[in-house]
Amino acid sequence: MISSIAELISDRIGTMPAGERRAAQTLIANYPLTGLKTVAEFSAAAGVSSPTILRFVARLGFQNYPEFQSALQDELAAQLQSPASRTLDPASPAGGAVSPMLEATLDNLRETFRHLSDRQLADIAKTLAERRGKTFLIGGRFTDPLARYMAAHLTIIQPDVYHLAGQESIWRDRLIDMGKRDVLVIFDIRRYQESLIRFAEKARQRGVQIVLFTDQWLSPIARFARHVIAGRTAVPSAWDSSAALFVVAETLIGAVTRQLETAGAKRIRDLESLR
Amino acid sequence: MISSIAELISDRIGTMPAGERRAAQTLIANYPLTGLKTVAEFSAAAGVSSPTILRFVARLGFQNYPEFQSALQDELAAQLQSPASRTLDPASPAGGAVSPMLEATLDNLRETFRHLSDRQLADIAKTLAERRGKTFLIGGRFTDPLARYMAAHLTIIQPDVYHLAGQESIWRDRLIDMGKRDVLVIFDIRRYQESLIRFAEKARQRGVQIVLFTDQWLSPIARFARHVIAGRTAVPSAWDSSAALFVVAETLIGAVTRQLETAGAKRIRDLESLR
DNA sequence: CAAAATACGTAACATACGATACAGCGCTCT
DNA sequence: AGAGCGCTGTATCGTATGTTACGTATTTTG
Structure with a gap:
């Protein structure tokens, strides 16, 4: 052979x-x-x-x-x-035969971050932290939980963070609220979803800044995105792995939190007192 | 330079x-x-x-x-x-300046899997694959997206997989559907949520098999759980990391998929033909 | 040793590739 | 709201590239 x-x-x-x-x-x-x-x-x-x-x-x-x-x-x-x-x-x-999944995931993480500079991460964090409008997050079939995860954190440190859930028609109507001061975070790995692509295109037309989390083959949405994060997804499994994107998301959450430290600290205290 | x-x-x-x-x-x-x-x-x-x-x-x-x-x-x-x-x-x-987050996450992954034997993973996969009843998944404030992620995959390869969302009163009412043939997957890291603990306890009383994803300090729910997965969560950030639990979840999804290969393959084909 | 066959390089050719000029468009700033 | 600027795509051009034909050198075989 x-x-x-x-x-x-x-x-x-x-x-x-x-x-x-x-x-x-x-x-x-x-x-x-x-x-x-x-x-x-x-x-x-x-x-x-x-x-x-x-x-x-x-x-x-x-x-x-x-x-x-x-x-x-x-x-x-x-x-x-x-x-x-x-x-x-x-x-x-x-340490050996532990889990091929683990080995592959570790590789994916290293590879993903190798293609991701500090500078780039800082830029994206800045976009998210200093946006003067609102932040929307949305994901595909398997990646929507990542959007939720990120939204759950961001919403604590800054106002006007929305996760777009439910049916396509629901988010489409939210487009009317979006403008050039807003940021849209999209998670889309293959097989890329038509509905998300359409949505991204319309958002782009309204001037929304798009941050895209995708795989290394790049969702078509990359065309409309201001920032693109390409994560490795290959693992020895029937499914693709979103772990790399997950870790990038956590890294960004941390970076945004640091940037908003002063403003965010007050907000967190306020939230605590509401409980 | x-x-x-x-x-x-x-x-x-x-x-x-x-x-x-x-x-x-x-x-x-x-x-x-x-x-x-x-x-x-x-x-x-x-x-x-x-x-x-x-x-x-x-x-x-x-x-x-x-x-x-x-x-x-x-x-x-x-x-x-x-x-x-x-x-x-x-x-x-x-070896490090890129992102301390990445380094810490890699360590967390290795540590988490070091304390997790193949046997243990196989047992849990078997529990999820061979359950004769239903599977329920639920998570806490930040970990619920992980429950959703897992549910999104499992529901494709087997029937009767439910993610419990919304308000506490809603899940509580679902308890009535649960019995000893069912499996409940809970994600709970500190600060552990009272509502989840109460829910787990009641489910346990009904004989439900509980699989718990938690951090290394173990949620109180561990008392009621049949299987416990303890993931490392410490990272240089204001937030804890769920990445290790995420990867374990992916690993389990892969394992369950493999076990259900024959039955699952048919189901996947059926689903495809529905589109 | 002679003759044929095979291999190799030189030179000319056509294609496709990179480069450039220009016009249309959207965006920003006043 | 209008003018200016900058960015992007279309169309065209020149050229470097791969390709081929042919003649020469080298090896092989009877």
Whole structure:
């Protein structure tokens, strides 16, 4: 069973003529980067001519050079998306077989935050904290609880926080209250929900600032969003995981709370006295 | 000090116009692969036009698109050659400055699962999967979204799953439907809610099997529970974190799904055909 | 050793790619 | 409410890229 192009090459390298073999060796030497460059660069690196490179990829079974490059990119994408397979991780095997779910989730968290800078988080927190209007939160079928979770916290530290629940027609009517000073937080992972997309589009038309929590493939709503948070969702389960988005949400809640410390503290005291 | 292009982007993403920001977001979402494709593919993925992509890379300081791609490739080459550096440093130099929240959450997850055996998880999954009656889920002020999240999944793979929402008087009346063949899943972290404790006690008297998600100090409900899951909640924030409980919930959802695979698969098909 | 076959590189070609000019649009600010 | 500015997309252009044909070199075989 041959899965990667590298294997394919080392499998056939024996049957290749000298020039193509040099091409193969230089590609393997720093795989797969040389293959992502242009034919001219590849040929220069290997010390052969361009046609030799093309014959080489043809021998591997590809119709043309772009097809070969696409295959390499796909392979690379698969590698980058599952860091677990790459890192041998001498730290954990002792703790071992605990739960593949846990391992995958830990990876997802690390990956998600790796693509998320402090700066970005601070910007979003600022958007949520300093909004001069109202905050609305909504989610999809499985992610709506995340919207609720966030709303439950935010509503304590600042006024005018609303979770949009129930039927589509209900939120649609709330659009009339929304304007450019307002913020809309949307959670949407695949399979992306049509109703949410429509809603986001209309909100955008009214000037609402949209903060989107989505997966790494980006919901179409990203088009309308001011801020996009892309969380990793792949786990060894029949379902996608929302854990990464959950943790980002908690992080944001914490950041917003810190920013509103002075104003928020008073509000919390007031709330306490109401009980 | 800005070393990677990803940092450069997240540094300037705030100052970018909407279109270029979309480009930046799609690139970050699955970095750096989109940047290695052609301008046309990049623009299609981001949902913007080609010139916007070019303006985007120009804003990052590159003279032209090929120069930008070369920079990405160099970066990738450095990463691939030293796989170790990838997990340790790239974004988080000291292993920590990114987000203390993340570090704390990762610790919480590991600690939580360390005290949770496979056996225990399997038992709880079995309880949920093989119950002959109904499943009820309920949570506290901040944890109710977790109950909803779990309910949203379970209800797809098995019948008679109910999330208890709204006012206390409403759930109390549902007690009448509960018996010893039923399972009640409760989420309760401090400050523990009186109403939930009362409810749990009454349910216990009726013979209901209780599965409790709580924090490491254990809600009083633990007295009545058949199964107790204690999650770590401490994070550097004004709020406690429910992330560990969230991940345990996801793990259980996955386990239950696997156990009901045959029966569940049919149910899922039936549901699909209803849409 | 000769002749054929295979491999390789040079050079010309066509395509598709990145770059640019321009016009329309929405947004902000006065 | 109007004028100005900045952003974005359409259409066009030049060029670098992949591709192919062909001639030369090299190896293989009788």
